[in-house]
């Protein structure tokens with residue numbers, strides 16, 4: 001999911017198709033993928049990652065309950081979640097890319113999502129059940145593309161997070177942007193969104209969609225009061241708009257060059 005990655009993330013596939021990403025499909029040198037190996041191992045096989053997700057979804061429950069108690073409007077309350085690396089775990093896709101020594105490609109992603117084997121991330125299904133118990137409607141806004149609708153519905157159901165098609169808003173390639181504003185606005189037209197959850201800050205606001213050389217670090221600081229209250233951020237070290245911004249949005253550069261850009265950027 002690079003489109004994800006690219007744009008962001010898993011932006012998935014979308015990314016791929018979107019303005020964001022132009023990931024190459026050339027063979028990758030194993031030494032150049034070590035950063036992804038560490039990130040994927042942490043995401044898939046560390047107890048710390050599981051604890052982070054449980055912690056985040058526990059906080060999400062608390063925030064949802066509080067926000068619902070404070071909400072006095074008349075529109076039905078809703079929570080909006082991203083899908084990839086928010087409720088579904090696609091780390092096997094990352095692992096397969098490394099095993100094949102391949103870079104991200106849209107076709108590789110589509111082959112993975114067609115398997116419908118992504119597992120639920122820790123705490124996600126329980127949170128969704130809790131939201132529904134409170135009477136809060138659950139919407140998914142994902143940059144998976146429209147073509148992936150049926151498989152995504154089936155995968156979510158198999159992972160214990162069944163949803164109907166009306167509550168699944170995917171990326172329409174004809175819009176030529178993976179920005180989620182239009183879909184957020186569509187939900188807001190009929191519902192009050194009292195909480196957002198995602199692994200990318202673009203899952204909350206488009207302010208983070210196209211980051212300049214400051215990498216939006218200052219924006220995160222300026223919105224610090226929203227985190228844990230209005231938006232629950234989940235950890236994804238494998239890819240994201242954060243990574244794409246480091247490369248100056250040139251995701252198609254050779255991996256060795258991108259690794260050098262990362263190294264050059266770090267404070268030492």
Ligand SMILES: [Mg+2]
Nearest residue numbers: 082084085199
């Ligand atoms: Mg995501």
